[in-house]
C-alpha cells in the first residue's frame with residue numbers, strides 16, 4: 465500500500481539507436497532493450513504495425529509479401545519518420561504499462577544520432593511528447609556514452625570516446641562536460657554485415673540474409689587477421705547459380721579480410737579526430753587512452769586494431785551496448801550531470 469503513495473519519478477531516458485533502442489527508467493535502470501525494428505502489415509490497402517522490437521526482428525528476411533520489416537533509423541538518421549514515431553510510442557507505452565496506476569508527470573531525454581536534422585529532431589520531440597512526456601530533452605550521444613562508460617566528463621581533462629553502433633560511428637573528444645570535437649559517420653556494424661554478405665556472394669556464389677551475416681560477425685569476425693586460417697564455421701544460404709539451398713565453410717581469415725575496409729573506415733575516423741584535436745587535449749588522450757562503446761566495440765580484436773593504428777591504449781567500456789542508456793539515465797539522476805540535458 466505504501467508504495468502506491470510514494471511519489472515515484474517516472475522520468476525516462478531513451479537511447480534511440482540505429483540497431484537497438486534502450487529505455488532507462490529513473491532510479492530503476494534499463495527496463496527495455498529491443499532491436500529498433502518494426503514489422504508493417506498491409507491488408508486491403510491499409511498498412512498497420514504488426515510487431516515492434518525483438519518480435520519484428522525475428523521476422524526479418526522471412527516475411528510473406530504483405531509484411532515488411534523496417535529499421536526506421538537504419539542509416540544513422542531517421543529514414544522513416546512515421547514508423548520511427550510509432551516505434552518510440554510503442555516502447556514508451558510498454559515501459560509505462562507496467563507502472564499503470566503509479567503514472568504521474570514524467571520527462572523524457574532522448575539520445576539521438578548526431579547526424580539528425582532539425583526536422584527529424586522535431587519529429588522525435590513530437591513522438592516523445594505524444595507518448596506523454598512533459599518536458600523533452602535531447603542528449604548528445606557521445607556525451608551519454610562517456611558518462612555511461614564512467615568517464616569523469618565534468619573534469620578539465622580530455623578524453624576520447626568512440627561509439628560504434630549499427631548505422632553510425634561517433635567519435636568525440638570531451639572535456640568539461642562539453643564536446644571539444646565530434647563527428648558521426650555512416651559506418652559501423654551494418655557496413656560490416658554487408659561486407660560479409662557480399663564477400664560470400666562473390667567468393668562462394670551464395671546468397672545469405674542480413675541475420676546470417678550478423679551471426680557470422682558475432683561468432684568469428686576479427687578486426688585483426690589471424691596468422692593461420694583461424695576458426696571455421698558452417699553457414700547456409702542459397703546457391704546463386706543453381707538456386708538451391710547449400711552449406712559452405714568459411715574461415716576466420718577470409719572474414720577478417722572481407723571486413724578490412726569497413727573496419728578501416730572506423731579507424732580512419734579516429735585518426736582524423738586525433739589529428740584535429742587541440743594539443744592539450746591530445747596530450748590528455750595519450751595518458752587516458754581511447755574508450756570504445758556501442759555494440760561494435762564487441763567486434764573481435766577491434767581494440768587491438770585501433771591501438772595498432774594509433775599507438776594509443778584502447779579500452780572497451782564495461783557492457784558497451786548499454787553505456788549510452790546508462791549515461792543518459794545518470795544525467796537525470798545525478799545533478800552534476802543535469803547540464804548535459806538539452807531542452808528540445
Ligand code: ADP
Nearest residue numbers: 481482483484629630653682758759760762763
Ligand atoms: P546502435 O546504437 O546503432 O543501435 P548498438 O550500440 O546497439 O548500435 O550496436 C549494434 C551493433 O553492434 C550491431 O551492428 C551488432 O551486430 C553489433 N554487435 C553486437 N554484438 C556484437 C559482437 N559480439 N560482435 C560484433 N558486433 C556486435
Ligand code: MG
Nearest residue numbers: 481629758788
Ligand atoms: Mg548507439
